[in-house]
Amino acid sequence: xxxxxxxxxxxxxxxxxxxxxxxxxxxxxxxxxxxxxxxxxxxxxxxxxxxxxxxxxxxxxxxxxxxxxxxxxxxxxxxxxxxxxxxxxxxxxxxxxxxxxxxxxxxxxxxxxxxxxxxxxxxxxxxxxxxxxxxxxxxxxxxxxxxxxxxxxxxxxxxxxxxxxxxxxxxxxxxxxxxxxxxxxxxxxxxxxxxxxxxxxxxxxxxxxxxxxxxxxxxxxxxxxxxxxxxxxxxxxxxxxxxxxxxxxxxxxxxxxxxxxxxxxxxxxxxxxxxxxxxxxxxxxxxxxxxxxxxxxxxxxxxxxxxxxxxxxxxxxxxxxxxxxxxxxxxxxxxxxxxxxxxxxxxxxxxx
Amino acid sequence: xxxxxxxxxxxxxxxxxxxxxxxxxxxxxxxxxxxxxxxxxxxxxxxxxxxxxxxxxxxxxxxxxxxxxxxxxxxxxxxxxxxxxxxxxxxxxxxxxxxxxxxxxxxxxxxxxxxxxxxxxxxxxxxxxxxxxxxxxxxxxxxxxxxxxxxxxxxxxxxxxxxxxxxxxxxxxxxxxxxxxxxxxxxxxxxxxxxxxxxxxxxxxxxxxxxxxxxxxxxxxxxxxxxxxxxxxxxxxxxxxxxxxxxxxxxxxxxxxxxxxxxxxxxxxxxxxxxxxxxxxxxxxxxxxxxxxxxxxxxxxxxxxxxxxxxxxxxxxxxxxxxxxxxxxxxxxxxxxxxxxxxxxxxxxxxxxxxxxxxxxxxxxxxxxxxxxxxxxxxxxxxxxxxxxxxxxxxxxxxxxxxxxxxxxxxxxxxxxxxxxxxxxxxxxxxxxxxxxxxxxxxxxxxxxxxxxxxxxxxxxxxxxxxxxxxxxxxxxxxxxxxxxxxxxxxxxxxxxxxxxxxxxxxxxxxxxxxxxxxxxxxxxxxxxxxxxxxxxxxxxxxxxxxxxxxxxxxxxxxxxxxxxxxxxxxxxxxxxxxxxxxxxxxxxxxxxxxxxxxxxxxxxxxxxxxxxxxxxxxxxxxxxxxxxxxxxxxxxxxxxxxxx
Numbered sequence: 003x004x005x006x007x008x009x010x011x012x013x014x015x016x017x018x019x020x021x022x023x024x025x026x027x028x029x030x031x032x033x034x035x036x037x038x039x040x041x042x043x044x045x046x047x048x049x050x051x052x053x054x055x056x057x058x059x060x061x062x063x064x065x066x067x068x069x070x071x072x073x074x075x076x077x078x079x080x081x082x083x084x085x086x087x088x089x090x091x092x093x094x095x096x097x098x099x100x101x102x103x104x105x106x107x108x109x110x111x112x113x114x115x116x117x118x119x120x121x122x123x124x125x126x127x128x129x130x131x132x133x134x135x136x137x138x139x140x141x142x143x144x145x146x147x148x149x150x151x152x153x154x155x156x157x158x159x160x161x162x163x164x165x166x167x168x169x170x171x172x173x174x175x176x177x178x179x180x181x182x183x184x185x186x187x188x189x190x191x192x193x194x195x196x197x198x199x200x201x202x203x204x205x206x207x208x209x210x211x212x213x214x215x216x217x218x219x220x221x222x223x224x225x226x227x228x229x230x231x232x233x234x235x236x237x238x239x240x241x242x243x244x245x246x247x248x249x250x251x252x253x254x255x256x257x258x259x260x261x262x263x264x265x266x267x268x269x270x271x272x273x274x275x276x277x278x279x280x281x282x283x284x285x286x287x288x289x290x291x292x293x294x295x296x297x298x299x300x301x302x303x304x305x306x307x308x309x310x311x312x313x314x315x316x317x318x319x320x321x322x323x324x325x326x327x328x329x330x331x332x333x334x335x336x337x338x339x340x341x342x343x344x345x346x347x348x349x350x351x352x353x354x
Numbered sequence: 355x356x357x358x359x360x361x362x363x364x365x366x367x368x369x370x371x372x373x374x375x376x377x378x379x380x381x382x383x384x385x386x387x388x389x390x391x392x393x394x395x396x397x398x399x400x401x402x403x404x405x406x407x408x409x410x411x412x413x414x415x416x417x418x419x420x421x422x423x424x425x426x427x428x429x430x431x432x433x434x435x436x437x438x439x440x441x442x443x444x445x446x447x448x449x450x451x452x453x454x455x456x457x458x459x460x461x462x463x464x465x466x467x468x469x470x471x472x473x474x475x476x477x478x479x480x481x482x483x484x485x486x487x488x489x490x491x492x493x494x495x496x497x498x499x500x501x502x503x504x505x506x507x508x509x510x511x512x513x514x515x516x517x518x519x520x521x522x523x524x525x526x527x528x529x530x531x532x533x534x535x536x537x538x539x540x541x542x543x544x545x546x547x548x549x550x551x552x553x554x555x556x557x558x559x560x561x562x563x564x565x566x567x568x569x570x571x572x573x574x575x576x577x578x579x580x581x582x583x584x585x586x587x588x589x590x591x592x593x594x595x596x597x598x599x600x601x602x603x604x605x606x607x608x609x610x611x612x613x614x615x616x617x618x619x620x621x622x623x624x625x626x627x628x629x630x631x632x633x634x635x636x637x638x639x640x641x642x643x644x645x646x647x648x649x650x651x652x653x654x655x656x657x658x659x660x661x662x663x664x665x666x667x668x669x670x671x672x673x674x675x676x677x678x679x680x681x682x683x684x685x686x687x688x689x690x691x692x693x694x695x696x697x698x699x700x701x702x703x704x705x706x707x708x709x710x711x712x713x714x715x716x717x718x719x720x721x722x723x724x725x726x727x728x729x730x731x732x733x734x735x736x737x738x739x740x741x742x743x744x745x746x747x748x749x750x751x752x753x754x755x756x757x758x759x760x761x762x763x764x765x766x767x768x769x770x771x772x773x774x775x776x777x778x779x780x781x782x783x784x785x786x787x788x789x790x791x792x793x794x795x796x797x798x799x800x801x802x803x804x805x806x807x808x809x810x811x812x813x814x815x816x817x818x819x820x821x822x823x824x825x826x827x828x829x830x831x832x833x834x835x836x837x838x839x840x841x842x843x844x845x846x847x848x849x850x851x852x853x854x855x856x857x858x859x860x861x862x863x864x865x866x867x868x869x870x871x872x873x874x875x876x877x878x879x880x881x882x883x884x885x886x887x888x889x890x891x892x893x894x895x896x897x898x899x900x901x902x903x904x905x906x907x908x909x910x911x912x913x914x915x916x917x918x919x920x921x922x923x924x925x926x927x928x929x930x931x932x933x934x935x936x937x938x939x940x941x942x943x944x945x946x947x948x949x950x951x952x953x954x955x956x957x958x959x960x961x962x963x964x965x966x967x968x969x970x971x972x973x974x975x976x977x978x979x980x981x982x983x984x985x986x987x988x989x990x991x992x993x994x995x996x997x998x999x
Contacts, residue, residue, distance in 0.1 A: 020447070020487075020488030021445075021447050021488050021489070021490060022447045022449065022450055022488070025445070103443075106441070106443075106444075237454055237457075238454060238457055240441070240443045241440050241441060241442070241443070241451075241454065242437060242439070242440045242441045244401070244406055244435070244437030244438075244440070245435075245436075245437050245440040247405070247406050247426070248404055248406065248430065248433075248434065248435035248436075248437065248507075249430050249454065249455065249457045249458055249510065250425075250426045250427035250428075250429065250430030250431070250457060250458040251426065251457070252426055290444075294445075295444065295445035296443050296444040296445050296446070
């Protein structure tokens with residue numbers, strides 16, 4: 003299509019054309035596939051996994067009937083796991099994508115820059131020191147994540163605030179927090195420490211409907227009330243702070259809101275499942291690769307959910323006798339991807 | 355139409371004051387451009403004007419109200435800003451980016467409306483980016499990308515548009531592309547534009563209102579023709595320059611002046627067969643000069659005219675050209691050309707000049723101009739008898755100068771000494787006339803009273819002479835003189851290193867000398883002139899490095915003194931006897947005029963100009979630097995503060 007044709011053709015309001023249209027088409031197709039994979043894996047996990055359940059019984063249970071044994075496995079274990087996993091994955095994916103897009107760097111995800119460690123350390127401290135084990139854990143994790151985000155932000159604020167400064171500050175804080183977590187674990191009675199360790203690797207084994215509800219309410223509130231505003235403001239923030247301010251955005255407020263939302267969406271799942279390694283880090287870049295464009299935040303949520311559900315399936319079925327924590331699987335898949343991002347970042351010059 | 359003002363604005367980063375109590379009214383509907391050196395606070399000022407920076411003191415008033423008292427979104431509907439280096443998100447298309455400019459017009463939940471769509475289309479139309487709508491911004495050229503950003507700011511639909519260095523990192527064609535778009539917007543839509551720019555020439559071309567910032571204060575503001583002066587450029591950028599009319603736009607054009615040590619390349623060019631000295635026909639080649647000199651020297655030289663050929667019968671009347679070394683030539687002004695505020699060149703010609711010359715390069719040859727008195731010449735047989743064809747005897751001519759002096763000046767006029775800038779025989783490549791012609795450059799110094807320059811008779815003559823005016827002059831008789839003619843003082847002998855130094859009165863002679871020097875000579879030519887505009891081109895095939903010193907407000911001669919000291923160093927102890935103090939000459943009563951004899955020394959200096967300065971330089975060269983006086987010509991052409999008559 004020639005430039006003249008493009009410029010003379012009537013443009014329908016709100017309908018992107020050309021490159022933009024192809025991109026949104028790609029996003030839609032990617033979302034569709036992602037959803038299919040999510041549902042297929044969920045179904046496989048329910049019907050086809052280890053300790054296979056009879057299909058008719060499962061259907062009966064899903065239909066509302068009570069079948070001894072199957073009902074319990076399904077309603078008290080597998081379904082809560084799926085729901086908690088999907089919700090946690092969605093929260094982590096969106097959280098990572100927000101950070102990555104705001105700072106324009108794939109390394110800037112909360113699990114790399116230490117915000118995840120902040121939430122973990124706060125949750126561990128709450129578990130070990132105060133014996134907290136319910137929804138209040140989310141509040142602790144959120145507070146820890148926000149505190150770390152604030153410290154990192156303050157550290158990187160001297161001079162020009164750049165993505166790489168923030169990432170470096172985050173790495174340093176993350177290392178310190180890991181040491182703190184280790185210290186807390188050594189100070190603890192063995193049984194508690196073992197639970198805490200299991201939690202730290204990221205596990206869905208403790209999933210209950212109650213926890214799913216906590217997650218759903220927390221993430222739902224952030225996702226419905228804050229996320230739309232944050233996404234709108236992100237479109238301006240990523241033009242540079244001066245350009246955003248010139249368009250009438252309160253840059254300071256927008257930044258605080260963005261960090262709060264991203265940390266909340268990341269810390270609330272961590273409080274429930276523990277830090278699921280690399281989910282926040284992976285989801286965004288996967289959407290960028292699928293849409294061959296910038297990171298797509300809502301798609302990153304779906305991607306995160308799919309990642310966790312798939313990882314959960316493998317964790318449950320990879321080995322006959324061992325039920326792996328799901329974090330082990332996400333970690334095993336995520337690490338090579340981190341290496342790939344680093345290599346690619348070096349060659350394109352946008353590395354940390 | 356929105357108005358934007360700064361009132362007593364003080365801007366600071368961490369207590370370091372960048373802009374200090376600055377007040378500025380941005381003219382509505384015009385293009386204002388802010389220029390200044392790096393770090394002068396121009397970008398900071400723009401940030402404050404666009405509400406990005408909160409002032410430490412004072413206010414920015416948008417439509418008369420403090421800009422910080424208004425909500426950011428309201429401001430963004432009136433005032434658009436393109437920051438210095440905005441970042442385009444990965445893969446975003448032009449249309450998407452431009453659409454983001456609609457943010458201030460959208461509510462929290464309002465969708466992109468048809469009105470928004472129309473604004474985006476208009477912005478693309480105006481910036482010529484409609485064809486780029488679908489292209490990813492990161493694939494565009496620098497100029498296209500900048501136009502897309504401007505379109506984004508335009509989609510904001512504001513009355514005011516502020517741009518911070520929109521041409522940075524663009525090549526010159528793209529710089530013009532961007533500025534053309536912006537000025538077009540101003541002209542067609544009446545948008546008030548404020549641009550921070552570092553290219554002074556582009557600023558002068560595109561600005562209606564130019565603001566020159568220096569150290570956070572406004573140094574000058576107004577129309578570019580008022581603001582862009584050599585003084586402003588010097589003060590704001592700390593750089594000497596010449597300002598000429600831009601031949602393309604008519605706006606001021608700044609030509610920076612480095613140290614002008616460029617002429618050595620002439621020899622390199624010559625080696626490649628290129629001679630810049632071969633100027634096109636009738637183009638001004640360089641400057642010449644004028645000097646007005648004390649009558650005592652004139653008298654001494656006038657005697658030369660009466661040095662008749664020895665063997666001839668002193669009483670036999672013969673044509674003057676056969677026995678007088680100096681003749682009077684009747685000429686007519688052919689052309690008059692203002693070379694600079696201080697220099698005016700008269701080209702004179704006439705049949706009499708067939709007898710003019712020394713059969714050699716004129717170098718610093720002196721001639722006498724007979725300047726008419728107010729009422730015009732009365733009968734003057736003394737001068738008439740010196741014309742080449744006049745029948746006269748050597749005896750008759752004895753004492754002609756005393757007889758001439760005795761005539762009432764109101765009748766005889768005045769005699770002034772000048773050096774010849776250039777002499778072209780008939781048939782010379784650059785001489786279109788049928789008779790020989792002379793270039794004489796007048797230094798115009800005096801005061802302008804009622805639109806007329808008031809000065810000495812020579813200054814006034816030089817200023818007012820028109821083509822067709824007659825001019826009588828005394829000069830060498832071609833038939834009887836050669837390069838040993840007494841009116842030529844530049845006698846470097848075999849010297850291979852030469853220093854030429856002088857003020858504006860010596861500039862024409864120095865330029866003429868430079869044009870004659872061969873390629874194997876090196877050294878320095880130091881010429882002090884009043885202003886940068888008085889720097890005139892010259893060419894030389896020699897290795898002399900030419901340095902024009904622009905005096906500005908410095909004391910007359912001070913720059914020249916320093917430059918000569920730099921060019922001729924005091925030798926190490928014991929090398930020469932450096933204490934021989936030359937005998938004192940009272941330059942207010944006597945003429946300082948010492949010319950060395952031709953010799954074989956490798957160094958030669960030629961110093962001319964204001965007598966006091968020449969005397970100081972003589973003292974330095976002879977006493978401190980220990981240079982043999984025979985190697986130096988010192989000529990006090992004039993004395994400051996002394997009346998010409």
